[in-house]
Amino acid sequence: MRRTWARPLLVSLLPALAALPLAAQESRTSSDPWAILDGTYRPPPEAPPPPWVRTQELIEASGEWKALGETYRQSLERLGKDDRGALLKVVADLEVVAIADQPERRMPRLAELQLDVARELARHDPEILVPVFQLHHDLYLQHRSSRQWYLLLHSVSMVRELAALYVKEAAGTGAKMNAARILASLAGHLQAGQQPASVKLFEEVLALDPSNESAYLGIAAHYEKRGGPAEQVVVWLKRLLEVYPEHREGRLRLAVNKLRLGKADEAAALFAALLEEPGSDWVYRLAAQEAARLHARRGRIEKAIALLEKALERAGGDQKLCIQLAFLYDRNRQSFDAHRLAELARGGEPAAEAPRGRYNGWPHEALDHDREELRRLAESRVQLLARVLGRAAGPEVNP
Amino acid sequence: MSALVALLLLAMPQTNLEAKIEVAILQPSTLQAAFGDVDVEAQVHADRKILEVELFVDDRSRGLLDGPPYRWRVDVGQENVEHRFRVEARGELGTTGTSTIVTPRIRVDEEVNVQLQQLYVTVTRSDSRVLDLSEHDFRVFDNGRREPLVTFARGDVPLTAVLLVDSSVSMKGERLASGLRGAEAFVASMKPLDEAMLLLFSDQILHATAFTQQTDALLEPLAGLEADGNTAINDHVYLALKLLDARQGRRVVVLFTDGADLHSVLGMEEVLWKARRSQALIYWLRLDEGGSRYTSFATAWRDAPANRAELEMLEESVIQSGGRIATLTSVNAIEPAFREILLELREQYVLGFYPSSVRNDGSWHHVNVRVERAGMKVRARGGYVDF
Numbered sequence: 001m002r003r004t005w006a007r008p009l010l011v012s013l014l015p016a017l018a019a020l021p022l023a024a025q026e027s028r029t030s031s032d033p034w035a036i037l038d039g040t041y042r043p044p045p046e047a048p049p050p051p052w053v054r055t056q057e058l059i060e061a062s063g064e065w066k067a068l069g070e071t072y073r074q075s076l077e078r079l080g081k082d083d084r085g086a087l088l089k090v091v092a093d094l095e096v097v098a099i100a101d102q103p104e105r106r107m108p109r110l111a112e113l114q115l116d117v118a119r120e121l122a123r124h125d126p127e128i129l130v131p132v133f134q135l136h137h138d139l140y141l142q143h144r145s146s147r148q149w150y151l152l153l154h155s156v157s158m159v160r161e162l163a164a165l166y167v168k169e170a171a172g173t174g175a176k177m178n179a180a181r182i183l184a185s186l187a188g189h190l191q192a193g194q195q196p197a198s199v200k201l202f203e204e205v206l207a208l209d210p211s212n213e214s215a216y217l218g219i220a221a222h223y224e225k226r227g228g229p230a231e232q233v234v235v236w237l238k239r240l241l242e243v244y245p246e247h248r249e250g251r252l253r254l255a256v257n258k259l260r261l262g263k264a265d266e267a268a269a270l271f272a273a274l275l276e277e278p279g280s281d282w283v284y285r286l287a288a289q290e291a292a293r294l295h296a297r298r299g300r301i302e303k304a305i306a307l308l309e310k311a312l313e314r315a316g317g318d319q320k321l322c323i324q325l326a327f328l329y330d331r332n333r334q335s336f337d338a339h340r341l342a343e344l345a346r347g348g349e350p351a352a353e354a355p356r357g358r359y360n361g362w363p364h365e366a367l368d369h370d371r372e373e374l375r376r377l378a379e380s381r382v383q384l385l386a387r388v389l390g391r392a393a394g395p396e397v398n399p
Numbered sequence: 400m401s402a403l404v405a406l407l408l409l410a411m412p413q414t415n416l417e418a419k420i421e422v423a424i425l426q427p428s429t430l431q432a433a434f435g436d437v438d439v440e441a442q443v444h445a446d447r448k449i450l451e452v453e454l455f456v457d458d459r460s461r462g463l464l465d466g467p468p469y470r471w472r473v474d475v476g477q478e479n480v481e482h483r484f485r486v487e488a489r490g491e492l493g494t495t496g497t498s499t500i501v502t503p504r505i506r507v508d509e510e511v512n513v514q515l516q517q518l519y520v521t522v523t524r525s526d527s528r529v530l531d532l533s534e535h536d537f538r539v540f541d542n543g544r545r546e547p548l549v550t551f552a553r554g555d556v557p558l559t560a561v562l563l564v565d566s567s568v569s570m571k572g573e574r575l576a577s578g579l580r581g582a583e584a585f586v587a588s589m590k591p592l593d594e595a596m597l598l599l600f601s602d603q604i605l606h607a608t609a610f611t612q613q614t615d616a617l618l619e620p621l622a623g624l625e626a627d628g629n630t631a632i633n634d635h636v637y638l639a640l641k642l643l644d645a646r647q648g649r650r651v652v653v654l655f656t657d658g659a660d661l662h663s664v665l666g667m668e669e670v671l672w673k674a675r676r677s678q679a680l681i682y683w684l685r686l687d688e689g690g691s692r693y694t695s696f697a698t699a700w701r702d703a704p705a706n707r708a709e710l711e712m713l714e715e716s717v718i719q720s721g722g723r724i725a726t727l728t729s730v731n732a733i734e735p736a737f738r739e740i741l742l743e744l745r746e747q748y749v750l751g752f753y754p755s756s757v758r759n760d761g762s763w764h765h766v767n768v769r770v771e772r773a774g775m776k777v778r779a780r781g782g783y784v785d786f
Contacts (some may be wrong), residue, residue: 008548015476091673126673215780221699224699225697225698225699226697227697227701227702228702228705229579241555287666293664299450319603319604320603320634320664323634323637323638323664323665324664325664325667326638326641326675327637327641330641331672333476334476335476335644336436336473336474336475336476338641338644339474339641339642339645342638342641342642343642345599345604345638346604346607346642347607348604350603350604350605351603354601354602354603354628354629354631354662356602356631356662356664356700357602357628357629357661357662358661359699359700360661360698360699360700362660
């Protein structure tokens with residue numbers, strides 16, 4: 001790759017940039033970089049650049065940005081050919097060098113340059129954009145792991161722009177669903193540390209595809225994990241259940257939150273319905289735990305015990321059910337039974353995923369499914385992209 | 400032909416009715432009240448094969464046998480109440496036979512249940528343990544009323560310990576390795592009559608041994624065990640207390656963790672309920688390398704104030720049990736901390752008294768232990784439940 005324009009001094013600024021505290025970027029001001037998500041982001045007022053930084057005009061005049069565009073284009077051609085990790089590193093390095101000395105000013109120009117390439121390609125066939133937004137989605141993860149905060153924002157911005165371009169050019173419900181999937185996937189990743197931005201993105205997903213399960217669950221889980229308000233959680237879960245009335249996780253979460261709102265009878269009815277359905281998955285086991293807790297709280301210890309005994313029959317030696325039942329036996333002065341259950345818990349095998357931990361985590365199954373679908377789609381479009389890029393190949397650039 | 404089939408069909412139920420299963424309960428006796436562990440024995444006679452024999456106590460199934468001898472041992476609890484024992488035998492073709500007896504309650508004008516209360520007491524002066532006290536130096540007060548000591552011992556009273564080692568993902572690497580070394584040091588220093596169980600937990604039990612005196616049996620199967628999952632402290636402290644219920648003598652829980660409870664099905668209030676009814680001492684080795692004790696956090700199960708309250712209640716449980724909290728600021732402090740607990744247990748005083756004002760009403764009795772010498776700090780269980 002040609003990097004003659006990138007002076008070592010610019011590169012030396014990278015550690016300082018990487019060390020920028022994330023918290024500083026979380027404040028909601030017009031210059032907050034995360035404001036790109038609601039379109040209110042404004043770069044800081046222009047100030048005379050330090051004497052060692054070249055102006056954008058000088059860089060443009062030198063032809064370096066044009067060469068950068070070509071390098072980016074050639075990288076896209078290598079999609080599906082080179083090792084993906086190596087390709088991601090090449091593009092990530094390119095972006096690092098491009099914005100290093102003036103990240104907030106160079107970022108929009110870099111986006112413009114990459115989008116110009118994408119727009120040109122989309123004229124041939126908009127489906128080509130699928131592997132391109134998948135690439136920028138993966139670049140987000142790359143920049144996150146290397147703590148390149150500005151480029152992480154750039155990747156979010158690129159995925160959104162490319163998804164919007166794809167919807168506009170490809171049209172149709174299928175395109176909207178695919179665009180929604182890539183945004184949902186990104187929103188899922190943003191949940192680790194940027195929850196408000198994640199919610200914003202999930203809302204965009206639902207504007208594109210009102211049947212996106214991940215988005216409803218993601219928003220509900222966001223409010224639930226930060227401690228409420230439970231009313232807000234219930235609103236989003238009800239929307240999910242309007243689309244998917246039989247959704248087991250949705251009904252379980254709704255029951256738990258109804259309980260928080262003091263609607264114990266409604267919660268009990270939801271738990272009871274879940275317990276009547278076949279199977280002993282994590283939803284069943286958690287519904288049994290919560291239903292038994294509700295009985296115990298209402299002083300119905302015998303009912304709680306009967307419910308857990310039945311649940312244990314179905315769920316084998318589930319450790320949590322054993323411990324909970326041991327405690328209730330203990331309360332009921334059935335010390336022999338309590339001890340038997342405690343021993344059963346001690347000897348029980350750990351589950352692949354503890355139900356209460358699964359509930360507290362982000363609902364990942366739907367996201368995992370969407371990501372897999374999207375990856376398959378992107379792979380199927382790579383040859384198309386290569387053909388188009390081959391037809392309109394630019395000058396050769398050394399990788 | 401069809402008439403013959405009809406005749407056979409009519410005859411079959413009659414055969415069933417004629418088949419007999421006789422059941423007799425040999426023990427317990429209907430003349431004696433039943434308390435605690437009760438041996439039940441039944442005799443079954445039948446002219447057909449017996450498939451299974453089931454014991455019910457107070458209408459709850461308590462055991463099922465598919466062949467003789469028909470003997471069970473069941474715990475009916477300590478309450479002075481009638482108990483109904485029913486044995487039901489089931490044979491081929493749906494035949495059944497049952498026998499029922501009822502054991503009486505003891506008739507008394509006034510019922511008083513007086514239980515020996517044992518206190519494990521650590522006495523220090525200027526952070527050094529004081530080892531030369533006699534029973535005359537101690538004063539024990541139960542709800543403010545002074546109680547005479549009926550037993551007094553010092554030093555090596557045998558103990559049974561549950562070592563609860565947090566093995567959640569945050570313990571990966573040196574933290575868990577140091578915790579296991581600490582547990583090993585604890586077990587290696589135990590005396591011949593002492594026993595311990597090692598229980599590694601995250602948000603579920605990852606590994607648990609039986610009670611044993613053997614260091615190898617405790618630690619050998621741990622090769623390759625990876626720290627994984629979140630943390631559920633409450634459930635496993637309760638479990639430890641429950642498993643210790645069945646043990647005799649001095650009982651100890653040592654909890655080693657770097658975090659707070661996230662995913663327990665039991666609340667700390669429920670654990671406190673158990674801790675108050677247990678005579679076990681709880682020691683909490685809290686690894687706090689980053690000063691995170693008061694970090695505020697919310698989960699899908701509890702908001703930040705509720706999580707804070709859980710931590711405070713765990714502290715209360717530890718203090719009320721007569722144990723203590725040791726905050727460790729580096730992994731190097733873990734192994735010595737385990738050793739120190741065992742040393743402290745070796746140097747405790749064991750005081751026993753019979754409460755003079757029991758009502759068996761579930762109320763909490765505050766117990767206060769004083770030493771009549773200047774500069775002494777006394778640590779012991781803060782009370783007990785009157786039940």
